[in-house]
Amino acid sequence: MADIVFCYLTMEKKHTKIESEQGKSGAFIMKRYQRLLEIFYIMAKIGLFTFGGGWSIIAQMQNEFVDKRGWLTEEQVVDYMSLARSFPGVMIINMSVFCGYAMEGVAGGAVAAVGLSAPALAAIALVTYFYSSLRDNIFMARALNGVRSVVVPIIISACLKLKKTAVKGRPAYVILAVSFVICALTGFNKLLLVLAALAAGLLIWRGEIADDIS
Amino acid sequence: MTYLRLFLSFMKIGFCSFGGMTMIPVINDEVLRYGWMTPVEVMDIVAVAEMTPGSLGINCATFVGLRTAGLPGALCASLGVMMPSLTLSMIAAHFIFHLKGNSYLESAMRGVRPASMGMLMAAAVTLGFATFVPEGAIAWNLVGIAVVCGVLLIKKELSIPKTILIAAVLGLILG
Numbered sequence: 001m002a003d004i005v006f007c008y009l010t011m012e013k014k015h016t017k018i019e020s021e022q023g024k025s026g027a028f029i030m031k032r033y034q035r036l037l038e039i040f041y042i043m044a045k046i047g048l049f050t051f052g053g054g055w056s057i058i059a060q061m062q063n064e065f066v067d068k069r070g071w072l073t074e075e076q077v078v079d080y081m082s083l084a085r086s087f088p089g090v091m092i093i094n095m096s097v098f099c100g101y102a103m104e105g106v107a108g109g110a111v112a113a114v115g116l117s118a119p120a121l122a123a124i125a126l127v128t129y130f131y132s133s134l135r136d137n138i139f140m141a142r143a144l145n146g147v148r149s150v151v152v153p154i155i156i157s158a159c160l161k162l163k164k165t166a167v168k169g170r171p172a173y174v175i176l177a178v179s180f181v182i183c184a185l186t187g188f189n190k191l192l193l194v195l196a197a198l199a200a201g202l203l204i205w206r207g208e209i210a211d212d213i214s
Numbered sequence: 215m216t217y218l219r220l221f222l223s224f225m226k227i228g229f230c231s232f233g234g235m236t237m238i239p240v241i242n243d244e245v246l247r248y249g250w251m252t253p254v255e256v257m258d259i260v261a262v263a264e265m266t267p268g269s270l271g272i273n274c275a276t277f278v279g280l281r282t283a284g285l286p287g288a289l290c291a292s293l294g295v296m297m298p299s300l301t302l303s304m305i306a307a308h309f310i311f312h313l314k315g316n317s318y319l320e321s322a323m324r325g326v327r328p329a330s331m332g333m334l335m336a337a338a339v340t341l342g343f344a345t346f347v348p349e350g351a352i353a354w355n356l357v358g359i360a361v362v363c364g365v366l367l368i369k370k371e372l373s374i375p376k377t378i379l380i381a382a383v384l385g386l387i388l389g
Contacts, residue, residue, distance in 0.1 A: 089296070090269045102307070120269065121268075128277050142385050144258060144382075144385065145356060146359050148254065153377075165327070175332070184335075197329030201325020202322050
């Protein structure tokens with residue numbers, strides 16, 4: 001933890017230094033470079049202080065980029081949010097790419113995604129470093145037993161939350177049941193399953209706008 | 215070779231999952247297939263990922279990468295899991311106005327979302343079996359912890375990190 005805090009402090013120092021240098025050089029390239037750095041710094045800060053879910057990350061991005069800096073509009077954030085959910089991969093990384101791209105193009109997207117992930121990488125590296133020695137400690141082993149038991153309830157609560165947005169209409173229940181049975185009983189390739197579900201969705205709904213069924 | 219395999223595996227994980235928990239079933243498949251982790255370690259990393267900053271996908275990738283091939287492995291795996299965002303989403307960001315509110319994309323997703331949820335439910339069953347029936351007999355103390363925490367989480371809407379802390383304390387007493 002101390003490492004992470006130190007990391008954050010030095011980042012802050014660097015940031016203020018760059019800002020004070022802004023006055024000396026007004027070159028366009030310099031400005032773009034600075035904005036990229038600032039995006040990285042903001043995203044890293046958000047990544048460092050967000051635990052668990054993605055929704056608080058979006059709220060923080062909104063606060064930093066829309067409210068404080070005006071680099072994005074409220075509508076953009078809402079649009080990107082629904083798109084980010086529809087794309088494969090980590091939702092919040094998709095979101096960073098969309099926002100970063102809107103601000104500074106490809107470089108902005110990449111910088112935003114890497115910035116958000118950097119603190120997570122550092123934190124997990126620390127945890128992994130201590131993991132093996134902690135696991136062999138008798139008290140830690142008992143605590144970890146408790147922690148493991150909570151993973152299934154966490155998944156169940158995630159399913160309950162997903163159900164509201166994910167299962168709309170009777171065919172969706174059929175897809176859900178088929179997917180559950182296939183995964184529980186066989187080691188069927190998940191990529192093929194996702195592609196099959198994608199095709200099924202296209203065939204069943206054929207692009208009709210359906211916000212009526214819920 | 216291990217680096218490439220880590221990268222490709224986590225790229226597959228990225229492309230197969232649509233946010234958060236739906237990653238667990240695919241992660242489970244891939245890391246068990248190559249013997250990178252045991253089912254018990256998968257449970258640990260899910261809990262750890264929920265308690266540390268950052269998203270589940272990145273955290274898992276870092277953990278698995280570090281344990282199998284050190285820091286370069288962690289970077290390869292993390293980059294792999296970010297690939298869908300860096301490719302598909304980046305391209306989409308370019309054409310964003312065409313895609314906005316595309317009804318065919320929405321139709322496809324209406325098929326994919328329930329399938330992801332089914333995968334997740336199946337993962338809960340297999341992971342639950344590994345935790346609660348460790349050596350052929352049901353571990354009632356762990357089932358008890360799960361029930362208590364489940365009620366706190368779902369009925370009382372306690373946050374996930376807090377619930378995990380409570381589970382750890384309960385584990386110290388009962389585990």
